[in-house]
Each structure stands twice: as structure tokens, then as C-alpha cells.
Amino acid sequence: MRPRVPETDQGIQGGPVVELYDKMQRRLRDRDWIETRDVLRAGIARGDALEIGPGPGYLGLEWLANTDATCLTGFDISPDMIALARRNADGYKLSGRATYVCGSAASLPFGDRSFDAVFTAGSLHEWSDPAKTVREAWRVLKPGGRLLVMDFRRDMPAVFKWSLWLMARPKAMRPGLLSSIGAAYTPGEVSALVEHAGLPEWVVDGTLTGLKLSATRGALLHTAEQSAG
Numbered sequence: 001m002r003p004r005v006p007e008t009d010q011g012i013q014g015g016p017v018v019e020l021y022d023k024m025q026r027r028l029r030d031r032d033w034i035e036t037r038d039v040l041r042a043g044i045a046r047g048d049a050l051e052i053g054p055g056p057g058y059l060g061l062e063w064l065a066n067t068d069a070t071c072l073t074g075f076d077i078s079p080d081m082i083a084l085a086r087r088n089a090d091g092y093k094l095s096g097r098a099t100y101v102c103g104s105a106a107s108l109p110f111g112d113r114s115f116d117a118v119f120t121a122g123s124l125h126e127w128s129d130p131a132k133t134v135r136e137a138w139r140v141l142k143p144g145g146r147l148l149v150m151d152f153r154r155d156m157p158a159v160f161k162w163s164l165w166l167m168a169r170p171k172a173m174r175p176g177l178l179s180s181i182g183a184a185y186t187p188g189e190v191s192a193l194v195e196h197a198g199l200p201e202w203v204v205d206g207t208l209t210g211l212k213l214s215a216t217r218g219a220l221l222h223t224a225e226q227s228a229g
Contacts, residue, residue, distance in 0.1 A: 001155050007183035009128035011078030012055065018080045022056045022088075024173045029058045035121045035150055036062040042148045042214055047116030050075060050140060052105045052133070053123025057085030061092045063119075073115070074100040075108065077126075106132045113142045124151040124190075125183040134197040141217045147202075149213040152184040156209045164209065187211050 012021050028034050036059060045067050051060040054074035064072050076082050082100045089098040103109060106129045118137045127133045134149075141147055161181055168174045185193065187206040190213060194202045202215040 001186075002182065004154060004185065004189070005179070005182045007126060007179045009077070009126055011053070011076060011081055011126065013078045013080045015080065018056075018078075018084055020170050020172055021176075022084055023170055024168065025056050025058050027169055029062065034059050034062060036066060038121075038150060038212070039063055039119050039148060040066065042119070042146055043216075044117040044119055044146050044148060046070060048073070048114070049117040049119065050108075050110070050115045050137075052118065052120040052137065053077075053126065054085050054100070055081050055122070057088045057098070057100070059119075059121055060085075061089060061094055061098065064094050064097050065092065070097065072098045073110075074098065075105060076100070076102060077104055078102070104128075106136060108136045108140055110140045112139055113145075114140045115145060116142055117146045117148075119146075119148040119150075121150040122152070122180070124149055125180060125185065130193050131197040134194065134199060138197075138199060138215075138217065143217055145217050147213075147215045147217070151211060152181050152209065153186055153206055153211045154181060154184040155186045156181070160209050185211070 012018055048071045051072060051074045054060050054076055057074055060072045060074050064070055074085050079102050082102045085100050086095070089095040101109065105127060118141055124130060137147055165174050165177060168177045187204050190211055191204045194204065194213065199215060202213050205212045
């Protein structure tokens with residue numbers, strides 16, 4: 001297996017690339033290939049949620065469309081993606097329930113215990129300081145709240161990697177897909193990252209192409225806060 005090659009910690013920026021990425025994500029949404037069901041299956045279906053790295057916003061907007069009396073804050077490092085997500089929220093007629101903020105997730109501008117849930121898909125491999133970002137996500141989570149992180153896994157079998165490459169549209173996004181997979185973590189690397197973050201109650205699961213980290217802020221709250229220190 002090749003070593004991890006970091007991709008970017010500034011998100012996707014620049015008009016043409018942003019529009020291509022939007023087309024790719026919209027296609028995934030239209031084929032029901034985004035992770036809405038995973039978020040709902042994780043028990044994230046109420047209250048105020050924070051989505052880290054929403055990109056064009058489709059995952060969070062689909063989550064809002066499939067839940068009642070919920071609100072979403074999307075937090076992305078790319079101002080271009082923030083503008084696009086706001087535009088897409090208008091298209092969904094959900095701008096009243098969706099707020100988008102630009103900044104680095106390693107320093108979230110929200111108070112302690114602000115959100116009922118935190119979720120993200122496809123952004124872990126871009127975080128410049130993943131342990132710090134995990135601690136920040138934990139800090140803003142209310143007791144009893146749920147945390148879910150999903151991403152590619154770098155050690156996926158080659159047949160699946162190239163299948164994803166063949167399915168990627170527009171074709172101009174194929175090199176970016178490969179670089180994202182190359183920047184992703186393995187389940188073992190993520191387990192070590194979680195231990196470094198001081199959150200031992202996380203569960204790390206792997207599929208053939210991805211990995212999933214989940215936690216509920218509950219019984220080990222005091223210990224986790226001390227470790228995050």
C-alpha cells in the first residue's frame with residue numbers, strides 16, 4: 001500500500017472546479033449515492049446539526065429534507081463552496097433552516113455544547129490537524145449528541161478504486177478522485193488518530209471503499225474533556 005499523500009487543506013476553490021464538483025455531487029445525489037441514509041441510521045435525525053465540509057451542500061440539505069424541525073450549520077474552509085451551498089439551499093427552499101459559515105474546522109467559532117449532532121462526509125482527508133478538528137467537533141457537541149465522520153479508505157481494493165474512477169462524472173473530476181483516495185486514511189490510522197484525540201469511545205468501522213467513525217457523547221464525557229484538555 002502506498003503511503004498517504006496529503007491533498008489540500010484549503011478545500012476546493014476556483015469557479016470552474018467548484019462548478020464541476022457541484023455537477024459531480026448533484027449526480028451522486030440524483031442516484032441516491034450520497035450518505036443521507038448513513039447519517040439517519042446513525043441516529044442523527046433531530047435538533048441542530050453541524051456539517052463540517054459540506055461542499056455544495058447536498059448531504060446536509062437532503063438531511064434537512066428528510067427530517068422535521070431540524071436546522072443545519074454548514075462549515076467549510078472554501079468561500080466558493082459556501083457561496084454555492086447557499087445557492088443550493090435556496091434551490092431546495094431550505095435557506096431558512098440552513099446557515100453556512102466559512103473557516104477552519106480546527107478552530108470552530110461556536111460555543112461549547114452548541115449542537116445536537118456533528119457529521120461530515122469526504123472531508124477528513126483534507127483536515128490539516130485531524131486530531132484537533134475531532135476535539136473541536138467533540139467540544140461543540142451536546143451531551144447525548146452524536147458524531148459521525150465518513151470518508152474514503154486509502155487501502156480499498158484496487159478493483160473498487162478503479163470502479164469509482166470509471167463511474168466518476170464529469171470525467172474532469174477523475175484525477176481529483178484519485179488524489180482524494182490517496183490522501184485518505186486507513187481504519188488503523190484513524191483508530192490511532194482517535195486515540196491521539198483523546199476520544200477512546202469512538203467506533204471505527206470500515207467498508208470495502210470507505211470508513212466510518214461514530215461516537216455518542218455520554219458516559220465518558222468527563223474523561224474525554226480531560227483528555228482533550
